[in-house]
Amino acid sequence: MSAKIKSGDDVIVLTGKDKGKIGKVIKVIARDAKKKVIVSGVNVHKRHTKPKAGSSGGILNKELAIDISNVATLDPKYKTPTRVGFKVIDGRKVRFAKVSGEVID
Structure with a gap:
């Protein structure tokens, strides 16, 4: 089955603390029934790291x-x-936007 959201798509966040933000899909994670996406600039968390050999904290x-x-x-x-x-279209399955009818890819 083809995916409706793929890497590189422009998406908008519908719910949550980042509602209304627009970003590009970096990665789609499909494990069992739980499908998740990583979107640039959305759901950003800070990771505190200690300095180790070869890298600064x-x-x-x-x-x-x-x-x-x-x-x-x-x-x-x-x-x-x-x-x-x-x-x-021309023997090729393509995705299209239902609002405008424009072909996405």
Whole structure:
């Protein structure tokens, strides 16, 4: 089955502390029934590290995964949240935005 959200897609966060933020999907994590995505600039946490041999310590910002149901793909034409559908064009299955009908990939 094809994925509705893929790496590199522009998405908007629908719920949570980062509601309304827009970012690019860095990675899609699909384990069993729990599907999660890592989005750039969203769900950022600080990681405090001790200095070790070869690296200095400090505070690092790290993006953590959020549930895939909490994000929606952005429509390429109107830049609004949209659902994703599939259709066949020239014998190739492509994704399209349901709001505008634009092909996503």
